Amino acid sequence: MAISPSPASNTKPPLLSAAEALSHLLKNPEPVEGRELVPTQDALGRVLAENIVSTVDVPPLDNTSMDGYAVATQDIPQPGVTLKVDQRIPAGSVGEPLKPKTIARIFTGAPIPPGADAVVMQEDCTTQAQSDLVQINSIPSMGQWIRRRGEDLSVGKVALSAGTVLRPQHLGVAASAGYAELPVKRRVRVAAFFTGDELSLPGEPLKPGGIYNSNRDTLLGLIRSLGCIGTDYGIVPDRLEATRQALRTASEDHDLIITSGGVSVGEEDHIKPAVHSEGRLDLWQIGIKPGKPLAFGAVRKQNQTGSEAWFIGLPGNPVSSFVTFILFVRPFILKLQGRSDFTPPSFLVRADFDWSKPDRRNEFLRVKLNAVGGLDLFPNQSSGVLTSAAWGDGLIDCPAGQGFKKGDMVRYIPFSGLLY
Structure with missing residues (x-):
């Protein structure tokens, strides 16, 4: 897990493109070690650890x-x-x-x-x-x-390949090949905590000037939708020592730590110095909107000499956190799982609106497919408006500095292809 911290400098680094940031991320992790044998019917969503070879011809006779x-x-x-x-x-x-x-x-x-x-x-x-x-x-x-005999599967043929994420149809194939149990990779263990003295949990009284923590449920839902074990360490006070202690605790039994908030450079943003103290860190400015700061590094495990947990710090604005998870954390987790399908599925779809004031950054617009096969835009694209992501069913990947007109074909990334 060799990560070189960025050297101290007063020179503002250039913004990384989304592709550059993802390339940096994916150079680092190796798939987690460990596997287990589980009943086929309990293997839904797990990652297959080895090739499954059919034990029978399917069908067995004409x-x-x-x-x-x-x-x-x-x-x-x-x-x-x-x-x-x-x-x-x-x-x-x-x-x-x-x-x-x-x-x-x-x-x-x-x-x-x-x-x-x-x-x-x-x-x-x-x-x-x-x-x-x-x-x-x-x-x-x-x-x-x-x-014909064996037209679906023949004895000795690979029925399912290692690295397959097991869906219901895969379980059926495994059963038809004669498997009551399947070897799967152990689940990736992900810890999450959230910084900000303004945050309260739903069900608690709001503090003066406070807000409810929406990122907690969004990010833990995203983590678990990918088949990971997600551990919630709650809200951590905006104090350096409290942040360091949270990192030490979370690192012990987890492969990855994810935080939301505190990755900027304000006086109350303690993630950067805390991770520097407990491990190593790069802080990247990425040319995307929503989202810009992304922290990446590793935290030393106190009880395992030479061992570390990966660390990714996301921005605190709810849509920024959601989008950066999809673009960067999701493929990182997929690589930890031993998968290779890092690129989210995308399609060219007709935009049914004008986008005439493009940003200098690569924008990801929250949109929804309409009844006539085009895309509608949520009217408020602010990074604080999480209802835009709940209303929408995908994102438009809008390149930096490029607008489009109603009727143009745009790159659409559906949410349905991301949450597994």
């Missing part, structure tokens, strides 16, 4: 994808042929070899009997009352409505 009749195509040279039903094959049973000039009644999922090479679905057949004769009304093609 089978029908339709209710109908298993036939030999050579017996049906033209529509209207009438043949005798000689056997009935429900799912879960195996039929006898098909006799010449006979057919088998078969149900979805049942194995294809030897001698049959197609299935005619029941809608294309006419049954004769009080008889075992069936008229075939269409000419079947060889192989129709047959699912």
Whole structure:
């Protein structure tokens, strides 16, 4: 965890671009060590620790994808042929070899009997009352409505790759491959605390001049939505020693410490000197809006010589904290988890408004998809208006100094692709 603190200087450093800041962040962490074996049904949201190789063919035998009749195509040279039903094959049973000039009644999922090479679905057949004769009304093609053995998975094939974040469909694949348990990486442990004497917790009386701490619930929700263990260390007083003690405590059992507020250069901003005292720190000014200051470093673990917990300090304004988490903390956590999908999904979508006064910084605008496939803008884009993020369903990535007009295509980052 080698981080070189920025040298003291009176020269104001240039603003980093979002891409430069992210590149600096992602150079540092290695995936956390440790894994565990969990029941497949309990592995939702976990990160797979190794490749999963199928123990069986899926499906195990050629089978029908339709209710109908298993036939030999050579017996049906033209529509209207009438043949005798000689056997009935429900799912879960195996039929006898098909006799010449006979057919088998078969149900979805049942194995294809030897001698049959197609299935005619029941809608294309006419049954004769009080008889075992069936008229075939269409000419079947060889192989129709047959699912082949191993067409989904074959024995020895990699069913799921290491690093996969396990969603419900992945659990189904693992189960079909024969796995009752899955090896997953241990959860990343993240501590969070919040600085500011003006902060109160919901349910407490507000202090004179105070506000409720919204960042606590937002950031812990973001941390936990990524499958991490999130520990809340609450509100830390604006005192240097209290901040140092919070860092020491949080570092002991965690891989990463996240703070909100106190990363500027005011007299009551104690994060910078506290982290310098307890570890190492770089303080970056990033050319984005909302958000600008970002602190990155590491804190020494007191009871583990040579070991450190990573540290990321976010700005205190609620939208700035939310956006910087999405842009920087999320990919950092993904790398700690051993994942490689750091870049959030984005799409070109039509803007249904003008943005005629671009900022000199890279802006991230809170927007919502409308009923006609365009994007609407929340009217107040202030970094203190968290309702803009609750109203919206994504961000527009607006490059520095670039505006756009209604009807232009813009880069849209949906929130739905970020919270996992």
